[in-house]
Amino acid sequence: MNKTTLSEDQLERLAALDALPDDRIDTTDIPEAPHENARLARRPGQGETLAHPDAVALDADVVGWFKEHAGGKPYQTEINRVLRQYVAKAEKKRA
Template identity: 40%
Template sequence: MSNKPILSKSETDWQRLDAMTDEAIDLSDCPEITPEKFAKAVVRHGLPVAKHKAQVALRIDSDVLEWFKSQGRGYQTQINSLLRAYMEAHH
């Protein structure tokens, strides 16, 4: 690692960026987020996770369970993450 001091003044032209319209932003190197990609997103939080997990029998519509299973390994963890996000949003 270098011991060089970090520049204290930004080299970004903030005035030019502030004046830029949405249409002027070049997004050619950013892939579009499609509904299919969004559906595969994983909810992650920096918050501590419960240390103990309880095993429960839970009735879920079969098509919902099959969809989660089709996402691959970790589908139970993904279901837990989504339930946790819902819980935290409704606290």
């Protein structure tokens, strides 16, 4: 997880933009995305990432729970999603 530190000036500029109503933000230099791009959209954390194939020993009951609750998705994906949330929460606490 990459964290970028913003300068004080950048933070002030972002705060000023955040305070503007959407209709007052000049977006004329940003072209409209083609409609076809919608089919390429991915939810954050659900796109293709560089996986690091590691073997991890998990208790059988934990794996069983994830298999039952994966909602039709591969249970490994669900385990990764839960671990990613945990890591993000832990990183937020550290910041």
